[in-house]
Amino acid sequence: MSASVTLSVIVGPTVGAGFTFDHKAHCVVGRAEDCHPRIVEDGPRPLTSRHHCLFDINPPDIRVRDFGSLNGTHVNGVEIGRRAPGQTPEEGALLNFRECDLVDGDEVRLGDTVIRVGVVVAPSCRHCGTEVAAGFAVCDRCRATEPNARAAARCTLCGCATQSRRAGKLLCDDCKRDPGVRAVALLGDGAANREQLSAIDGYDLIRELGRGGQAVVHLVRHADSGQERAVKMLAAQVAVDPSAERSFLREMDIVQGLNHPNIVAYHGGGVSGAMFYFVCEYCDGGNIAQAVERDGPFGVEAAVRIVAQALQALDYAHHVPVDWATGDTAPAAIGVVHRDVKPANILLTGTAAMPVAKLADFGLAKAFDRAGLSGHTMTGTMAGTVGYMARPQLIDYKFAKPEVDVWATAATLYYMLTGHTPREFPRGTDPIAIVLRDNAIPIRKRNPTIPRALATVIDEALIDRPNIRIPTADELRRRLLDAL
Structure with a gap:
């Protein structure tokens, strides 16, 4: 059983409606027909804006933020955002309100509608993410292979102790903030009996090509053939459980099957701890x-x-x-x-x-x-x-x-x-x-x-x-x- 988030309408014209999410999703909520969930109102004057707020869902995590609505979004009775009196919806769109993290049982009010948040988290091993019986924190395999399995989980890159409400392989905050430094060390281990990095075995690190918020790209060259490739490494921002890992690798297999002269060719990849990587064709003209x-x-x-x-x-x-x-x-x-x-x-x-x-x-x-x-x-x-x-x-x-x-x-x-x-x-x-x-x-x-x-x-x-x-x-x- 995977983690899930449910949004249940407990007050309002659509009371009883429920929406369950067991995968990453986001929901724009409001009166507009393209919203999901869509808020229906009975009164003569709308209290909910056309595009009122956003639920950003990544089970078991969920957060909400207001879009500069007329009457505001309220979490457990506390207003988290609205536009000022006299401002138009267009002016409200120029505002940027803080996001509010939600937990199981929180109630969010939009006009006359109240939505209750439900969060279900399956019991799982704090180290590998495998589902375990209720009341157990570590699976039998991790307990047998890790003498200190009951200790805090450790970052898969630097080894420091870290914490997460999710189970599975994870990175500490420092490694998330700067995956480039750790990626260099990881790439340097490609030929050192690292089974997870077999796709880059035999390649030497040349230089960094670029980076984004969660990824870094390096140029590598094969020691024997001289062939140059690009290696992109993505740092997981949450603990990686087996289901998430399988999902990503399955879709990476699909991408490797694409064969077109105007699509970058992919040459393998994999997972090392909470870092995902893939090797691809190097394009020397930049982007x-x-x-x-x-x-x-x-x-x-x-x-x-x-x-x-x-x-x-x-x-x-x-x-x-x-x-x-x-x-x-x-x-x-x-x-x-x-x-x-x-x-x-x-x-x-x-x-x-x-x-x-x-x-x-x-x-x-x-x-x-x-x-x-x-x-x-x-x-x-x-x-x-x-x-x-x-x-x-x-x-x-x-x-x-x-x-x-x-x-x-x-x-x-x-x-x-x-x-x-x-x-x-x-x-x-x-x-x-x-x-x-x-x-x-x-x-x-x-x-x-x-x-x-x-x-x-x-x-x-x-x-x-x-x-x-x-x-x-x-x-x-x-x-x-x-x-x-």
């Missing part, structure tokens, strides 16, 4: 984000040609049926959805005259997040990703469809031509509320030199309310090329 930061916006023809290649890769992946492997109940036709297309995930190789685009991290960010390994991610610090995320992806996180990749690719092209994301994210604002309430800024307002025919296609591709206007990668590719 789109680095190119724009270094040289400024791309020229129109170069940008469109590069994006057209990325769209070819997406068209291929979107037609690979894989739901039998993921266990999702979504239609088989949706294929592999990237979910994190952005300038940093389009790599370049080839020559300056004939650049070749390669889509990186195909499905891996999604797999890591869906397995719950990234912890809470729907926070005010994720504007770099939300800037390339369509409204439907925020609303329907679990079953994001291929069109969210199409929108994100159009947003990436917008950035390549202007140096800006399609929406404006002022410093200190709530990026999720901005995506829910604001439309993309027409591209010629950013760069009036862009040809009108091309601008028309890009602006149409960035319409995501109520639905994404251009739904397939092939359609967007053809229309962009026709507009050149």
Whole structure:
């Protein structure tokens, strides 16, 4: 039995309704039809905003934050956020309220509706995460192999004692904050009888290529062949239980099966403690984000040609049926959805005259997040990703469809031509509320030199309310090329 979170309506017109989550999810709650749970009201004046608050769920953890609602969100009678009297919903979207962690039994009030939080945690071994009988903290295997099994759990990288309300392999706070230092040590052990690191056996560490909040990428070179690869290591932000580990590795197997000239090739990977890694093709031209930061916006023809290649890769992946492997109940036709297309995930190789685009991290960010390994991610610090995320992806996180990749690719092209994301994210604002309430800024307002025919296609591709206007990668590719 896995951990789960239940949201039960105990007061209000929909009293008795319940929503249970046993996987990573987030819920936008409010009166709007696209909300889930949706709040229904009986009175003449609405007390709940259209997009009122967000529940960020990663069982057994859950937190809530207000979106600048008119009447506020209250946890156990304490208000955690609302916009000031006289402010419009648009002005409320510019506010950024603190998040509130919830526990079993907490009650959240939105207008006349009260939602009770229920949290169920399966008893499991504090070391390996294997389910155990009630009343036991350690499984028989860990008790037999670890003389001090009843002691505090230890970080799988540095070995220091640490604590977690979750069972399983975990990292201490210091290693989470700086996975780069620890990754170097881990990579250095690749040939030292480390079975979990067999995929990088024989490779020498060359240098760091880049890093994000939870990941670091290094260049490695094979000692015998001289072949260069990139190794990406992801640091789990929560304790890793066997179910989460299997979930991630299953989806990594799917990514390794993708074979397209515009998708970064993967050459194996695995898990070492609470660090996940994979070895992939090295692209010496860096990524789109680095190119724009270094040289400024791309020229129109170069940008469109590069994006057209990325769209070819997406068209291929979107037609690979894989739901039998993921266990999702979504239609088989949706294929592999990237979910994190952005300038940093389009790599370049080839020559300056004939650049070749390669889509990186195909499905891996999604797999890591869906397995719950990234912890809470729907926070005010994720504007770099939300800037390339369509409204439907925020609303329907679990079953994001291929069109969210199409929108994100159009947003990436917008950035390549202007140096800006399609929406404006002022410093200190709530990026999720901005995506829910604001439309993309027409591209010629950013760069009036862009040809009108091309601008028309890009602006149409960035319409995501109520639905994404251009739904397939092939359609967007053809229309962009026709507009050149």
